[in-house]
Amino acid sequence: MEMVAEIRTKGPSRTPVEPGQQQALRVTSAEMSASHQSRLLKQLDEQRQQELFCDCNVLVEGRLFKAHRNVLFGSSGYFRMLLSQGARDCSEPVSASFEVFSPDTFAVILDFVYSGRLALTSDSVIEVMSAASYLQMNDVISFCKGFIKSSLDISAKEDEDPARAPSESTAERQGGLPAARRKDPGSPQPSPWPIYCGSPRDEYYQEPPAPSPKRTTAPPLRGCRKPAPVQQPPASEPEVLSDVGGYQLTPAPELEGRGGKGTGKRKVWNALPDADAMFSMDLQGAPLHKAQRADELYATLPTIVGVVGLFNKDSSPSMRFKCPFCTHTVKRKADLKRHLRCHTGERPYPCEACSKRFTRLEHLRSHFETIHQARKLVCRKCKRHVTEQSGRVVSEGTRRYRLCNECIEESGCEGVVLDGPDAGSGESGLFLAVDAEDNDHDKAWLLTDEDEDDLAEDSGADLIIQEVDDSEEELDLQCENKPVFT
DNA sequence: CTGGGGAAGGGGCCC
């Protein structure tokens, strides 16, 4: 109705608009609106280039950028906060100074603010994303995530040699993608210069897919205030290399031809993908081959995310490393690498007993000792402290826990298989075993000839620590519910 | 529905 009214007032005639004409008028007005916005933005950009009406000075490592506070206000949460503090005093220019990113990086971001186009390279994307995170520009962050995702896709595809590609089932077993996620041989070849196009800006911010209520399939990220888990599209949707987050990737005309030279990785992004949807990942089961690229991401971090934010007691600057995915900063690069796992979904430490995966060795060890070794000297039933004499280790599948002798007697060992010198012979899958820490000769009575092989695998005595490459994920899944011990 | 306990997982920091 607004659009119709606008045209009515602007039109040469005062004749009322016929109802049948309204749809066409709305389309026309929408086009006009888009065109108007585009012209306005272009005009503002020209003003910026000519330093006309610029009321905001941004100093980045000694290089001065001039801009309009209204534009910055509308584009960056950081500037919104900064400018709000002095909102009533518009007479004097506002100045801001940054040392946490390079002038080139800020130039890229400022160009985006004034043009809607983000010129990224594989070398700059992390720094741009880090700066965008600092400046609280979620759309730029989403751009960068999409860029990284696309880069990972391309790298992954390049790694796949079609001539040597294994069969579908074999490939999946070896850590590849399910068939639905593989590149369709009939799909058009991806352009080396992808951009997003064809989607209105107001569709950029889609609600991320609802997380699975089951922790086993998609465990929530704890402790991280605002996690941005790297995820991939649903497996049911065929993955097309040139399509990211539902946006078709097409060559950026202004960079075509240029890109063939040099690194060939420069991309311009014209619209925002749904970053969360793009980066969906089976955190628990299969981080998939893209998590392998996490190391490549880590490799680009040191000089990029180092920020001087805080000061030590002696007023010397304190270098901290900022996470490119969230606002978290850490003192050490190693801590950042550890932190990044909560974003990338990388879980290099699988439990040999239950195939559950962990981001840290210590978590795996804790899990194994608690769940599979019953290291806690506490009766699971009455919570009393037990000793080797006053309690026994009960095994239930791959899970082990302790019960005191009283609780064992109370339970009557109904449906419990008690193994041991004084153990009864129960009938269920629950059996009593000696503590894994007991001497090996004490285990001898546990074994029948028939069981010996199984128990050799399922003694639960030792934790096999094996840091695995996520590309071999599927192998681990095969081992699910088939605990392997030595 | 609710509270407590257990398990998982993240951050800080020391060795």
Add this chain to the structure above:
DNA sequence: GGGGCCCCTTCCCCA
């Protein structure tokens, strides 16, 4: 830089 420990928070399960 990695390993490990401690502490804390969050989530899930169960009574």
